[in-house]
Amino acid sequence: MTSKIARFFAENKPATPCLVVDVDQVEARYQALRHALPQARIYYAVKANPAMPVLSRLVELDSCFDAASWEEISFCLSAGAKPESISFGNTVKKVQAIQAAYVAGVRMYAFDCLEELEKIAAHAPGSRVYCRIMVDNEGAEWPLSRKFGTSTESAKELMLKAADLGLDPYGLSFHVGSQQLSAEAYEVAISRVASVFSELADTGLDLRMVNLGGGFPVRYRHDVPGIDHFSQVISHAMTEHFGNALPEMLVEPGRYIVGEAGVVRSEVVLVSQRGRETGPRWVYLDIGRFGGLAETEGEAIRYAIHTSRDGSPVGPVAIAGPTCDGADIMYEKAPYELPLSLESGEQIELHSAGAYISTYCSQSFNGFQPLEEYYI
Amino acid sequence: MTSKIARFFAENKPATPCLVVDVDQVEARYQALRHALPQARIYYAVKANPAMPVLSRLVELDSCFDAASWEEISFCLSAGAKPESISFGNTVKKVQAIQAAYVAGVRMYAFDCLEELEKIAAHAPGSRVYCRIMVDNEGAEWPLSRKFGTSTESAKELMLKAADLGLDPYGLSFHVGSQQLSAEAYEVAISRVASVFSELADTGLDLRMVNLGGGFPVRYRHDVPGIDHFSQVISHAMTEHFGNALPEMLVEPGRYIVGEAGVVRSEVVLVSQRGRETGPRWVYLDIGRFGGLAETEGEAIRYAIHTSRDGSPVGPVAIAGPTCDGADIMYEKAPYELPLSLESGEQIELHSAGAYISTYCSQSFNGFQPLEEYYI
Numbered sequence: 001m002t003s004k005i006a007r008f009f010a011e012n013k014p015a016t017p018c019l020v021v022d023v024d025q026v027e028a029r030y031q032a033l034r035h036a037l038p039q040a041r042i043y044y045a046v047k048a049n050p051a052m053p054v055l056s057r058l059v060e061l062d063s064c065f066d067a068a069s070w071e072e073i074s075f076c077l078s079a080g081a082k083p084e085s086i087s088f089g090n091t092v093k094k095v096q097a098i099q100a101a102y103v104a105g106v107r108m109y110a111f112d113c114l115e116e117l118e119k120i121a122a123h124a125p126g127s128r129v130y131c132r133i134m135v136d137n138e139g140a141e142w143p144l145s146r147k148f149g150t151s152t153e154s155a156k157e158l159m160l161k162a163a164d165l166g167l168d169p170y171g172l173s174f175h176v177g178s179q180q181l182s183a184e185a186y187e188v189a190i191s192r193v194a195s196v197f198s199e200l201a202d203t204g205l206d207l208r209m210v211n212l213g214g215g216f217p218v219r220y221r222h223d224v225p226g227i228d229h230f231s232q233v234i235s236h237a238m239t240e241h242f243g244n245a246l247p248e249m250l251v252e253p254g255r256y257i258v259g260e261a262g263v264v265r266s267e268v269v270l271v272s273q274r275g276r277e278t279g280p281r282w283v284y285l286d287i288g289r290f291g292g293l294a295e296t297e298g299e300a301i302r303y304a305i306h307t308s309r310d311g312s313p314v315g316p317v318a319i320a321g322p323t324c325d326g327a328d329i330m331y332e333k334a335p336y337e338l339p340l341s342l343e344s345g346e347q348i349e350l351h352s353a354g355a356y357i358s359t360y361c362s363q364s365f366n367g368f369q370p371l372e373e374y375y376i
Numbered sequence: 377m378t379s380k381i382a383r384f385f386a387e388n389k390p391a392t393p394c395l396v397v398d399v400d401q402v403e404a405r406y407q408a409l410r411h412a413l414p415q416a417r418i419y420y421a422v423k424a425n426p427a428m429p430v431l432s433r434l435v436e437l438d439s440c441f442d443a444a445s446w447e448e449i450s451f452c453l454s455a456g457a458k459p460e461s462i463s464f465g466n467t468v469k470k471v472q473a474i475q476a477a478y479v480a481g482v483r484m485y486a487f488d489c490l491e492e493l494e495k496i497a498a499h500a501p502g503s504r505v506y507c508r509i510m511v512d513n514e515g516a517e518w519p520l521s522r523k524f525g526t527s528t529e530s531a532k533e534l535m536l537k538a539a540d541l542g543l544d545p546y547g548l549s550f551h552v553g554s555q556q557l558s559a560e561a562y563e564v565a566i567s568r569v570a571s572v573f574s575e576l577a578d579t580g581l582d583l584r585m586v587n588l589g590g591g592f593p594v595r596y597r598h599d600v601p602g603i604d605h606f607s608q609v610i611s612h613a614m615t616e617h618f619g620n621a622l623p624e625m626l627v628e629p630g631r632y633i634v635g636e637a638g639v640v641r642s643e644v645v646l647v648s649q650r651g652r653e654t655g656p657r658w659v660y661l662d663i664g665r666f667g668g669l670a671e672t673e674g675e676a677i678r679y680a681i682h683t684s685r686d687g688s689p690v691g692p693v694a695i696a697g698p699t700c701d702g703a704d705i706m707y708e709k710a711p712y713e714l715p716l717s718l719e720s721g722e723q724i725e726l727h728s729a730g731a732y733i734s735t736y737c738s739q740s741f742n743g744f745q746p747l748e749e750y751y752i
Contacts, residue, residue, distance in 0.1 A: 046743070047699075047700055047701075047743070050743060067743070068699060068700045068742040068743060069698075069744055070743075071740075071742075071744060071745065072742065075743065089700065090700050092645050092646045092660040092698055094643065094645050094662065095720075095721060112648075112650055112651075113646070113648035113649070113650045113651065115647060115648045115720060116646055116648070137702075142702075142703070143702055146702065146705065147658070147702045148700075150651035150652075154651025154652075157651075158651075269468050269469065269470050270469075270489070270491055271491060272489035272491045274489045274526045274530070275488075275489065275526035275527045275531070275534075276530075282523070290736060294666070294738075297673070320468075320523050322468055322470075323423075323444060324423060324444045324465065324524075325423075326513075326522065326553075327518070328523065329523055344471075344491060344495070345471060358739075359738060359739065360666060360738050361739050362670075362736050362738055362739070363735070363737050364735050365423070365736050366447075366448065366735070367422070367443070367444060367445040367447030367448035367451065368445055368447060369447065
């Protein structure tokens with residue numbers, strides 16, 4: 001937690017649950033990534049946190065934007081982004097969304113199948129397109145593989161088809177999965193992309209761009225490899241596979257930019273053994289899986305939890321949300337331990353909570369309103 | 377789909393995704409349940425759908441209400457419900473929520489542990505309380521068991537303690553799990569509850585109420601046992617275990633009351649084989665797991681899907697939502713088949729969609745706004 005956030009909590013004592021994001025920290029992470037990967041243009045993945053103060057700051061820093069929907073494109077434009085800095089990165093787009101983006105001046109679109117390519121050709125003629133290929137997501141804590149992407153074989157055909165349809169066959173993308181701990185995942189993906197570049201060059205089609213996607217991890221409960229490690233592996237793989245003919249490089253970080261900049265504060269609603277002689281205490285918070293902690297599904301993302309009693313003796317706990325839903329359990333198998341003296345009414349903090357929580361949050365499940373958000 | 381909903385779609389052609397609920401159908405289900413279980417008071421589980429037209433209609437019908445939060449209590453009061461018709465049924469409650477409910481006149485509270493009982497005693501003195509016991513959720517498609525409830529042994533101690541604390545030890549509750557297909561689940565739970573009644577009577581404490589929870593199923597893709605079957609099994613078990621000294625009976629239906637009254641209409645955003653020679657087509661809808669279909673997690677709730685091409689040749693499909701999230705897949709293992717001629721831009725309908733969808737819906741994941749709701 002940054003000192004700015006700590007001061008905000010001390011001075012404002014906001015009602016819980018709430019999210020506080022230090023926008024200077026967002027900037028620091030953006031700069032760190034730009035420094036580590038100077039050869040890549042940064043397209044911030046808006047879906048990680050589309051709050052206006054985050055987008056505005058990134059516009060000031062000359063960031064580009066990866067948008068998942070027409071709505072996200074309009075958020076970026078409202079924040080002052082130029083349409084040419086926006087990529088419509090969802091491979092699944094309504095015709096109306098493509099039309100609106102095109103009218104607004106957006107000229108870069110993702111796809112992974114013929115049907116979508118034809119939609120883009122019809123409604124965003126002449127635009128740059130890039131094809132998403134499917135790669136292994138091993139090593140990712142929030143994998144993305146099954147739903148998106150096509151084979152390298154199909155990607156080749158589709159890029160040729162893109163040219164036929166009057167589009168600009170710009171390049172290829174992949175996504176190694178979110179919160180990816182293994183830099184080698186990028187290496188493997190780059191080699192696959194390079195083979196498509198090479199084979200298409202043999203047919204006379206020169207692609208110009210590699211979109212490396214996102215996936216760079218943040219620290220939750222454990223240290224993760226730093227961005228310099230990822231940049232070294234990526235740079236080495238790009239040079240190895242592309243030699244001197246390096247294509248343009250794009251990255252689409254979301255979690256990496258905003259994750260560590262945010263803290264969620266929550267109130268403990270109940271601590272109880274519930275009549276069992278053995279087993280963990282159950283700790284119920286006023287935020288749960290349907291209040292924004294959707295990434296705890298399958299206990300995938302494991303937030304670091306801090307209490308005002310840290311340092312005192314601890315014992316095992318299961319941690320659940322405040323709703324009547326039996327699925328609203330964040331951690332039952334993960335080995336969480338919290339202070340034995342923790343009581344209902346006390347506040348706890350989830351660190352590295354700047355990404356994804358505010359948008360996943362349900363609009364009113366069990367009547368609970370979405371958490372308040374503060375950008376400082 | 378009721379003819380009223382069909383007419384609404386034909387006349388209004390609402391933008392998708394949207395939910396249309398026939399409030400007359402809500403009333404019909406309420407009446408059917410009242411007729412099948414005349415000895416039980418109905419506490420509608422507000423979390424299933426807290427829309428004002430639903431609550432107002434149920435107030436007219438003299439329904440009682442099971443609320444999960446102070447916010448839901450306030451919805452009920454706004455709809456005209458009397459505070460004495462409201463049960464605060466969440467076993468996990470903030471002190472402020474108990475205080476607000478008590479000030480508003482709510483005098484019935486659920487709990488499942490000593491800590492919560494003490495909170496209720498302190499902030500809702502003299503109120504009726506009922507203890508939730510843990511029962512097996514086998515047979516339920518959306519089980520609730522691990523997070524809530526205590527042992528029968530502990531329930532006995534807690535009810536005695538409730539009296540000591542100046543509360544009214546009213547009764548016991550259980551929940552067999554949502555969308556419960558097996559009536560026997562109620563039978564087993566009733567026998568456990570009856571044994572606690574009997575043992576407490578031996579110590580001089582007479583409980584007066586059994587809260588049977590909810591769980592009654594609705595028809596999704598397959599027929600389910602009718603409410604008469606559940607009522608017969610429940611009535612038989614109550615008589616068998618309580619004899620002539622039948623306690624008051626409460627039920628807390630949510631899905632059963634509103635589920636079949638609602639239809640979601642959605643647009644097909646993309647249909648694609650994505651370059652694979654084999655395997656299902658992928659059908660992407662403009663509603664997904666984070667747009668309200670949260671109960672498709674683990675493919676638990678399987679909505680019946682209807683298209684305008686029903687009757688034409690079909691083939692296997694995977695079905696996913698519109699977001700960039702790899703977890704936003706509704707059905708990949710379930711054997712869904714949809715018309716081979718289905719194309720992007722067409723509309724489909726999910727039946728029995730009146731429960732839970734509108735409230736689970738995320739406030740803005742990927743920039744998508746919550747689905748529109750129409751109550752007719």
